[in-house]
Amino acid sequence: MTRFLKYGTIISTYLLVASVLLQIYARFFMDNTPAWTEEASRLFFIYTMSFAAGLALKNNYYVYLELFYDNMNLRSQKVLMVLIYVGIVLLFTLMSYASFKFVQLGIPEKSPSMKISMSIAFFSMFIMAASICFFAIIDILKIFKDLK
Template sequence: MIKKVIGKFLKYGTLISTFGLIASVALQIYARFFMSNTPAWTEEASRLFFIYTISFASGLALKDNYFVYLDVFFERLKPSIQDKILLFIHLVIFVLFGLMFYHAVLFVKLGLPEKSASMGTSMSLTFFCMVIMSATMAYYSFLALLKRLK
């Protein structure tokens, strides 16, 4: 149940942030050609939407195994060695993103009093994407570890 909820959250987050990115870039293009002044916030909004798109999609990429591999070398190894390498990779991902999650939460707290330059929003909103990415990467690497250990 929780697995489906997290997956849907990431899918919808990826879609919404991608559409937000497209809309803000389209507004930038329109404003540069047809308006006297380009809204200053569109550049920062585009950057924010792009970062959130990557944050949402990275967990899905790990879940569905969409990352790039060096198959030329990996496929030449024995299956037992391949299993050990994949186990090690998921363990390292879990540890690194678990540490990142801890520090990302602290980073979000630091950003609460700060405001972004052009949009005026709290910088914790910008920093929160690291929490999403690290939590979902750690979660899906943990599930992969459990699957490999069975």
């Protein structure tokens, strides 16, 4: 899962940079700028964030309030983290379920300039939700393992 998300993040980031560079080049050196580059940039940005969200949770890159957390004893810290991760799992499980319905709604819809199914763009929501759930569950299991 980690490898899939890393490669997805890297590839979508490179594609984002390439589409932006093409946009810049076209505006300065071409008579007509390709209309699809702005939409492609948006899509690649969304996928970059979706692939990276789970990795950010795995590597503890999200910001949290340390003032209260650092003043708690170790057991209270672990209980709080389990409660937070359970909340994350519940929220993103709901998002995973809802994203499938959203993808189905996007199948007949086409993007304005690239003419691809909007379900491709909406599928990024599932990738984000599933990867965050996956790593939150792993973190819950690690905390329970440490409690023993």
